[in-house]
Amino acid sequence: MSLFKKILLVDDDEDSNFLTKRIIVHLNIADEVTIVLNGKEAYELVKQCTEEKETQNQFPDLVLLDIKMPVMNGIEFLEVCNANNLCNFPVVILTSSLDDRDREDTIKFPNVKDFINKPLSYEKILDIQKKLSN
Amino acid sequence: MSLDSNGLSINHRDRQRLRPQLWEDQNLSTDEKNLYKRILDSIPAIVFVKDKNNQLLAFNKSFEEFMRFSREELLSKSAYELFPDAEKYHEDDLEVIETGRPKLNIIEEVIVPGDVVWLKTDKVPLKNDDNQIIGVLGISQDFTQQKIMQDRLVTTEEKLHHLNNELEERAKVRTKELLESNEELKRINTDLDNFIYIASHDLKSPIDNIDGFVHFLKESLKNKTTSDEEKVFDRISASVDRFRKTIAELHKITKAQRNFEDIIEEVELNEIIEDIKAEIFFTIQKANARIFTSFDVPVIKYGKKNIRSILYNLITNAIKFRSPTRKPIVKVSTKMTEQGILLSVKDNGLGLAPHEKDKLFIMFKRLHDHVEGTGVGLYIVKRIVENNGGKIEVESEKGKSTIFKILIKKHVAV
Numbered sequence: 001m002s003l004f005k006k007i008l009l010v011d012d013d014e015d016s017n018f019l020t021k022r023i024i025v026h027l028n029i030a031d032e033v034t035i036v037l038n039g040k041e042a043y044e045l046v047k048q049c050t051e052e053k054e055t056q057n058q059f060p061d062l063v064l065l066d067i068k069m070p071v072m073n074g075i076e077f078l079e080v081c082n083a084n085n086l087c088n089f090p091v092v093i094l095t096s097s098l099d100d101r102d103r104e105d106t107i108k109f110p111n112v113k114d115f116i117n118k119p120l121s122y123e124k125i126l127d128i129q130k131k132l133s134n
Numbered sequence: 135m136s137l138d139s140n141g142l143s144i145n146h147r148d149r150q151r152l153r154p155q156l157w158e159d160q161n162l163s164t165d166e167k168n169l170y171k172r173i174l175d176s177i178p179a180i181v182f183v184k185d186k187n188n189q190l191l192a193f194n195k196s197f198e199e200f201m202r203f204s205r206e207e208l209l210s211k212s213a214y215e216l217f218p219d220a221e222k223y224h225e226d227d228l229e230v231i232e233t234g235r236p237k238l239n240i241i242e243e244v245i246v247p248g249d250v251v252w253l254k255t256d257k258v259p260l261k262n263d264d265n266q267i268i269g270v271l272g273i274s275q276d277f278t279q280q281k282i283m284q285d286r287l288v289t290t291e292e293k294l295h296h297l298n299n300e301l302e303e304r305a306k307v308r309t310k311e312l313l314e315s316n317e318e319l320k321r322i323n324t325d326l327d328n329f330i331y332i333a334s335h336d337l338k339s340p341i342d343n344i345d346g347f348v349h350f351l352k353e354s355l356k357n358k359t360t361s362d363e364e365k366v367f368d369r370i371s372a373s374v375d376r377f378r379k380t381i382a383e384l385h386k387i388t389k390a391q392r393n394f395e396d397i398i399e400e401v402e403l404n405e406i407i408e409d410i411k412a413e414i415f416f417t418i419q420k421a422n423a424r425i426f427t428s429f430d431v432p433v434i435k436y437g438k439k440n441i442r443s444i445l446y447n448l449i450t451n452a453i454k455f456r457s458p459t460r461k462p463i464v465k466v467s468t469k470m471t472e473q474g475i476l477l478s479v480k481d482n483g484l485g486l487a488p489h490e491k492d493k494l495f496i497m498f499k500r501l502h503d504h505v506e507g508t509g510v511g512l513y514i515v516k517r518i519v520e521n522n523g524g525k526i527e528v529e530s531e532k533g534k535s536t537i538f539k540i541l542i543k544k545h546v547a548v
Contacts (some may be wrong), residue, residue, distance in 0.1 A: 013339055019346035096338040098385045118342045119349075 003129050004030040008060035010042040010077070011035075011094070012069045020064065020094070020120050027122045034060065038069045039077030046086055062128070064094040064120070067102050078109045087111040092128050094118060180253070180274040183260055186231050188213040188224040191269055200274075202247050218245050227270040230257045234267055241277055252281040334384035341381065345374045387514060401438050403429050403445075407466060410446050414453075423453045423462040430469040434542060440518045445479070447511040448538050452481035457533070474524070475542040486530040494528060 007030040011017050014037075021033050036042045042063070049059045067074040074093065081087055093106050093115040103115045113131055116124050162170075174181060175195040182193040189212060198205055201216065213220040222242075230237050236258040244253050254277040260269045348370050359367070407427055411418065418425070434441070449464055456462035465480040486494070495516040515538075519526045523543045530536040 013343070015343040015347070016339065019343060019350065022350065096342050098334070098338065098382065118339070119346045 002028050002031045003125065004062045006030060006032045006034065006058060006060045006062075008042060008045065008063045008089075009033055009035045009094075010037075010039065010063060010069070010074070011066035012037045013066070016066075016096075016118060020118075023120050023122075024125075027125070029122075029125050030062070039065075039072030039074060039080075041071075042077055043072065043080055043086075046081065046089065047084070050086060050088075060089055062132070063089055063091045065091050065106075067093065067095050067097055067106065075105055078106060078112065081111075082109060090132055092116060094120060177273075180272075180276075182272045182274075183269050184213060184224075184227055184272070185269040186228060188220060188227065190216075200246065200251075200276075226257055227272075230259050230270045231267050234259050241281070252277040254280075330384050330388055334381050334388065337377075337381050341374060341377050345371075345378075348374065387517075398435055398437055400433050401436050401441050402433055403427070403441075403466075403468065404432065406438075406442050406445055407449075410442065410449055413446075414450060417450065417453055421453050421456055421462050423456070423464060425449065425464045425466065428465070428467040430467070431475050432468070434468070434475060436522065436542070440522065444477075444515050444518055444540065447515045448479040451511060452479060452483060452536070455483045455536075456481070457483050471541075473541055477540040477542060478537055479540075480535060480537040482535050485532045485534045485536055486528070487532045491528055491530060495526070 007024060009017055009020055009024075011020070017035050021035065024030050024033050034045070036045060042065070046060070046063075065074045065077065072080070074095075078091065087110060089111060091109070091112045093103075093112060094117075095102065095115075096118050098117070106112050107115055114128055116128070177194060177196070180194070180196045180200050182197050183191040185191055190208060193208065198208060201208060203211070203216070208216070213224065217223060226237055226240060236256065238256045240253075240255045240257065242253060242255070244251055253274040255272055255274040257270050257272050259267045260271045262268050348367065352367055355363075404427060407425065411425060417423075445466065449466070452464045453462050460482060463482050466478070467480075468475055468477050470476075495512050516526050519540055519542075525541040527539045527541075528536060529539065
C-alpha cells in the first residue's frame with residue numbers, strides 16, 4: 001500500500017519533476033502523481049478540487065512545492081491559498097535552495113509541514129509521513 | 135618766525151608780501167634767513183606752501199628738483215600751469231584752509247613733465263601771527279616704490295585668492311569623484327555578492343538533477359555495466375560532489391556577507407578559542423596539534439560570529455597546512471598597538487613563498503593541492519576584517535612558519 005493517495009508536484013524544472021516522479025513511483029510512495037509547472041496552475045487545481053464535490057476524493061493529500069517558479073512562485077501560492085482559506089492540505093517544500101530566508105518565508109504558513117532539499121529520497125518521504133501522522 | 139600746534143606760522147600777511155621773498159623778513163638777519171633756507175632745503179621731502187588761490191608761495195630744493203623747473207620759473211607760474219590736475223590738489227588745499235584741520239596721508243598720482251609719480255602728502259594749515267590761515271603747507275614723499283609694491287601685493291593676494299579658490303574647487307571636484315567611485319565600488323561589490331548568490335542558487339538545481347540522473351542510470355544499468363563504465367560513473371559522481379561543495383561554499387560567502395551585520399558585543403577571546411577547540415577536537419587530535427593563547431587584550435568588541443569565523447578559519451588553516459616533519463603548534467595572541475589591537479595567529483607549518491602571499495586572499499585560489507579545501511576561507515576572513523574597518527596581513531617564511539596579523543580598530547577594545 002502506498003504512503004499517499006495523490007501527490008501534487010509543483011515545480012517548473014521538468015528534469016527535477018522526472019526524477020521526483022520516478023522516485024515516487026519507484027518507491028511506491030503514492031498511487032497518483034499530478035505535476036503542474038507553477039503556483040498558478042497549482043492554485044487553480046486545488047480551487048477546482050474544493051469547488052467540485054465529486055472530485056473531493058482526488059484532493060491531493062500531499063503537495064510538494066518548489067519555491068522559485070515563473071508566473072506564480074511557491075511563496076505567492078501559499079499566500080493566495082491562505083488568503084482564500086484553502087489550507088486543508090499539507091505542503092512540503094522541496095527545493096534546491098540553501099537559503100535560510102526561503103525556509104523562514106515558507107515554514108511560517110500553518111499548512112507547510114517541512115522544508116527539504118532535493119533530491120527526494122525514501123528516508124525523506126518516511127520522515128515527512130511520520131511528521132504528518134503526528 | 136615761530137611754530138604753533140597747527141603748523142608753521144609766518145610773519146607776512148599777504149601773498150604779495152610773501153611772494154617771492156618769503157624769507158625777507160625785516161626781523162630776521164641774513165644769517166638766520168640762510169639757516170632757515172638751508173634747513174628747509176635739507177629736509178628729505180618735498181616741501182611747499184600754497185595760498186588759497188592756488189599760488190605757490192614757497193618751496194624747498196626737493197620741490198624744484200621734483201618739478202624739474204628752476205626756482206624762478208616755478209615762482210612765475212601758477213599751479214594751474216604747473217600741474218594738469220591742479221584743481222584736484224586745490225580742493226584738498228581749500229579743505230585744509232577752510233576747516234583748519236590737517237589732511238594727512240593723501241596718496242595720489244602726480245603728473246610732472248616727462249613722468250608720473252606717486253606722492254604721499256600731508257597738508258597742514260599755515261597761519262600768520264594773527265592766527266589767521268593764510269595758506270597750506272604741504273610735505274610730500276615719493277611713494278612710487280611703495281605704491282608699486284602695494285599694487286604687486288594686491289595682485290599677488292588676488293592671484294593667491296584665485297589659486298586658493300581654484301584649489302578648493304578642485305578639492306571639491308576630487309572629493310565628489312572619490313565619493314562617486316566609492317559608491318560605484320560599493321555597488322559593484324553588492325552586484326558581485328548578488329551575482330554569487332544567484333549563481334550559486336541557479337547552479338544548484340541542474341547539479342541536483344545531474345546527480346539524480348546518474349543515480350537513475352546507475353540503477354537502470356545495474357549488473358549490465360563493465361568495470362570501466364562503473365569507473366566513469368564513479369568519476370561523474372565525484373565531480374558532481376565537488377561541484378556541489380563549491381556551490382555550498384559560494385553560498386557560505388553570501389551568508390557571511392549578511393553576517394557582516396553581526397551584532398557588536400563584548401567577546402571573550404578565550405571562550406571563542408575553547409569553543410573552536412571543542413568543535414575541531416578530532417582534527418586537533420589527529421594532527422597532534424597544540425594551540426597556545428596569550429591575550430594582552432582578552433576582551434574585544436566585535437561580532438561574535440565574525441570573530442569566531444576569523445579564528446576558526448585561521449586555526450584550521452594552520453593545522454591543515456602543517457609541516458609533515460613537525461607537530462603543529464598554533465599561537466594565537468593579542469596586543470595593544472598604537473594603530474589598534476593586533477590579533478596574530480602564528481603557525482610552524484608549510485609557510486609561503488613571497489609570490490604565494492599575494493594570491494592568498496583571492497577566492498578559490500588554492501595553493502596546496504594535497505589538502506582538502508575550496509579556497510574561500512581566507513577570502514571570507516579578509517571580507518569580515520575589512521568590513522569591520524580592519525586590516526589583514528601575512529608574514530611567512532617558506533618551510534618555517536606563517537603569521538596572520540589582523541589589525542582591529544582601537545575603539546573595539548574593552
